[in-house]
Amino acid sequence: MQTAAARDQYSSQVIENAFLCREHYRLVLRLPQFPPTEPGQFIQVACRDTGISYSPEREIDWVEGEPLGPSGVELMQPLGFLRRPFSLAGRSDGPDGVRLELIHRIVGVGTQWLSELKAGDTLDVLGPLGNRFRLPAVNEIPLLVGGGVGIPPMLYLAQKLKGKKGIAFCGALTRDLLPLTITGDVPAPSQDSTEPLNNIDEFARNGVAAVITTDDGSYGFRGFVTQALERYLDRTFPAGKQQGGRPVIYTCGPEGMMKRVAEIAGMRGIECQVxxxxxxxxxxxxxxxxxxxxxxxxxxxxxxxxxxxxxxxLACTDGPVFLGKDLLW
Ligand SMILES: Cc1cc2nc3c(=O)[nH]c(=O)nc-3n(C[C@H](O)[C@H](O)[C@H](O)COP(=O)(O)OP(=O)(O)OC[C@H]3O[C@@H](n4cnc5c(N)ncnc54)[C@H](O)[C@@H]3O)c2cc1C
Ligand code: FES
Incomplete structure (x- = not known):
């Protein structure tokens, strides 16, 4: 299969746009070719029909002395005129081309438009963009901490760990905002347990166990993902002890969450990639x-x-991945 070498604008075909849970969709795109990608990178998606000329040249009616009325369709109706960034949540390469996976949550006009895409539709994407996570060394234990729409890059990272044992910590406000496949073969952990389980299909199939948290206790650990992480670190690596390797933390999610994750890592001398x-x-x-x-x-x-x-x-070109110890937030 041919691989495109450089960042570029590509036309992709929608293979699937599956409803995952409240407000969240998994979008699978097929492209004949796409440059190599790594976890942490993102693409810019045109969340509108790029075949339409939204602002055709035209004469504007103007009555002398009156203010000029708005012109241009982007001012007349909600429209995602600028591209929107989305982290890669997965990738596979096969004889029919490259499949890129995104998980998107409806928060506004662009993501609403994305949610209405059907298999067979075309979507204009630009990428790959940004830098990447440094993958763990042989003696490092990856801890993947994702919150909300920060979970997708953790899925791609788990895929790239190639069976290296890692642990994912994923948090959401409530169970139906978790864009993950909870398998029924393992009972839901009790509300104060931070025991990693193989109950999240997307992680378990890549050898990564998971600790799930919800703020309201509707699934897994009741509380913030940062509280579960802290409790797990204190239990597993007491006073900086390293059992079976040195932990390295990868995180993505709301800034308040990531800031706390970076603090937790910093206090323990653990590298944190944000x-x-x-x-x-x-x-x-x-x-x-x-x-x-x-x-x-x-x-x-x-x-x-x-x-x-x-x-x-610049978060887009120098990042999006930075070391937690460097960020001034
Ligand atoms: C590098 C990167 C990777 C991302 N990856 C994902 C992903 O994998 N899945 C996903 O669902 N979303 C992701 N996002 C966020 C996503 O880009 C926004 O949700 C999207 O642009 C919203 O577009 P919209 O037109 O639907 O909303 P808009 O109408 O543009 O905005 C709706 C509301 O969301 C706020 N908003 C928009 N973008 C952001 C932002 N980046 N941070 C905080 N608030 C914002 C706006 O201020 C507004 O209040 C990522 C953002 C970045 C920068
Ligand atoms: S998004 Fe334009 S410079 Fe970073």
Whole structure:
């Protein structure tokens, strides 16, 4: 199979857009070719029909002395005019091309449009974009911490671990906002248990056990995913002890959650790789809308921002993956 070498704009075909749980869909796209990708990377999706000219040139009616009325269809009706970023949740390559998997949650006009796509529709995507997670070394135990729409990149990471034993910690407000397949063969853990179980199909099939948390206790551990992570670390790696390897944490989700995960990791001297999901307009380093502040590191940053102890980076091209210890949030 031919593999495209460089980031580009591609036309994909929708293979499946399956309802997963409240507001969440799994979108599977087929492309004849797509460049190599790694977990942490994302694509920019045109969440509208790109075959329509939304703002054709036309003369504007203007009555002298009156304000100009709005023109352009994007001002007249809700429209996802800019592309929207989505993390890769999985990929497979076969004789018929590349399949990319996304999981999207309806939060606005673009994701509402995406949710209405049917098998056979075409979708314009741009990518792959951003940097990637550093995969764990042989002596490292990956701990994957995802919250809400931060869960999708954890699924792709689990796929790439290639059977390396890891543990996923996934949290949501409530059970029907968990975009995961809970298998019935293992009983739901009790509400204060952080015992990893093979009860989440997407992780278990890649050898990754999971601890599920819900804020309201409707499934798994009752509380925040950060509380479950902390409790697990204290039990498994007491006072920094490393059993069977050194833990390394990967996280994606709401910023408050990731900030706490980075703190928990920092207090224990554990490396924490954070995939930030700042709102992005272009996704390619042009618009500067996704600035994020990092601790300045002269070895990494050279003379840029000399005299300051912080530096701006772009979440889309320098990230989205940063080290938790570097982020100033
Ligand atoms: C790198 C990256 C990866 C992402 N991966 C996923 C993914 O795998 N699955 C998924 O469902 N979503 C993901 N998102 C978020 C997704 O891009 C937004 O939900 C989407 O752009 C919303 O588009 P919309 O037109 O439906 O909503 P809009 O109408 O544009 O916005 C609806 C509401 O959501 C808020 N909003 C939009 N984008 C963000 C954001 N990034 N952070 C916080 N609030 C936001 C808006 O301020 C507004 O209040 C990712 C974002 C980034 C930056
Ligand atoms: S999204 Fe445009 S510069 Fe990052």
């Amino acid at each position: 995939a930030v999901e700042r709102a992005m307009a272009c996704g390619m380093g042009t618009c500067q809308s996704c600035c994020i502040r990092l601790r300045r590191d002269p070895a990494r940053d050279g003379r840029a921002f000399e005299g300051k102890d912080w530096i701006y980076k």
